[in-house]
Amino acid sequence: MSAEEVHNRIPMLRAERGVSRKELATALGVHYQTIGYLERGEYSPSLYLALRIAEYFEVPMEVVFSLKPFPRLGSESQ
Amino acid sequence: MTDKADRTLRRAERDRIRVEKAEEWLRGSRYRTRRARRRLTVVGGGAVSLVWGSAVVCWFLAPSTTAMWTTFALGATALVVYGWAASVLVVAAQGVIGAGNAHLDERQQAERNRIYALAHRGTFWMLLATAAGMTLVRPGDDLVIEIPSAAALMLAVAVLVTHLTLPHLIAGWRAADPVLGDED
Numbered sequence: 001m002s003a004e005e006v007h008n009r010i011p012m013l014r015a016e017r018g019v020s021r022k023e024l025a026t027a028l029g030v031h032y033q034t035i036g037y038l039e040r041g042e043y044s045p046s047l048y049l050a051l052r053i054a055e056y057f058e059v060p061m062e063v064v065f066s067l068k069p070f071p072r073l074g075s076e077s078q
Numbered sequence: 079m080t081d082k083a084d085r086t087l088r089r090a091e092r093d094r095i096r097v098e099k100a101e102e103w104l105r106g107s108r109y110r111t112r113r114a115r116r117r118l119t120v121v122g123g124g125a126v127s128l129v130w131g132s133a134v135v136c137w138f139l140a141p142s143t144t145a146m147w148t149t150f151a152l153g154a155t156a157l158v159v160y161g162w163a164a165s166v167l168v169v170a171a172q173g174v175i176g177a178g179n180a181h182l183d184e185r186q187q188a189e190r191n192r193i194y195a196l197a198h199r200g201t202f203w204m205l206l207a208t209a210a211g212m213t214l215v216r217p218g219d220d221l222v223i224e225i226p227s228a229a230a231l232m233l234a235v236a237v238l239v240t241h242l243t244l245p246h247l248i249a250g251w252r253a254a255d256p257v258l259g260d261e262d
Contacts, residue, residue: 030184031173031182031183032257034183034186036256037254037257039257042254045185048184
């Protein structure tokens with residue numbers, strides 16, 4: 001794992017809101033492959049793009065991005 | 079809307095359709111895998127090395143018919159092979175090479191900057207190697223190197239071609255696998 005790896009919940013948020021990669025990319029003004037690379041963890045966004053993603057989903061930034069892996073759904077209740 | 083703005087919009091729409099078609103082709107082609115792209119990059123690099131080969135041939139054989147025809151044959155082969163390889167690599171790089179800066183997002187611009195930085199370093203080492211090579215092949219301790227003008231010309235062409243093609247080759251080598259489909 002890279003020391004600078006930034007984890008994100010973009011795929012989960014997209015699925016929850018029913019937003020396709022292309023729709024999200026169009027809304028953010030980026031190439032749709034960039035969304036794919038973000039989701040695959042192959043690219044860490046700039047602060048500006050990260051803020052715009054959080055703004056798009058109307059959630060605080062720490063809901064979308066984290067330096068630690070997000071817990072799997074259901075693991076917190078166990 | 080003015081004619082100029084209308085033309086710009088139509089051109090942008092044509093570019094968008096062309097890029098989408100190219101990306102669709104890439105997703106269905108064997109060059110969607112890193113291994114295939116890297117193999118193609120090596121083929122492209124081989125085509126560029128043919129130009130260096132013709133410079134060496136000219137160095138030792140020019141002026142002669144052999145040197146002339148060898149240069150034409152190697153040059154034509156390099157042009158055809160590299161033309162094909164470069165067109166695939168530019169598509170595989172997904173706009174990082176070839177598209178205008180205004181069309182790139184932050185990831186693509188950062189990748190382009192890295193590619194040009196690496197190409198710049200590569201050009202530096204190529205110039206250093208060329209200077210070292212010329213120093214090594216000079217006869218005795220002579221300070222003056224006499225070479226056929228055709229060899230000097232082909233050396234200049236080889237340096238220029240390498241300088242121009244290095245970003246394509248580096249982009250092809252580094253290109254990440256495309257994300258297949260929209261929701262996969």
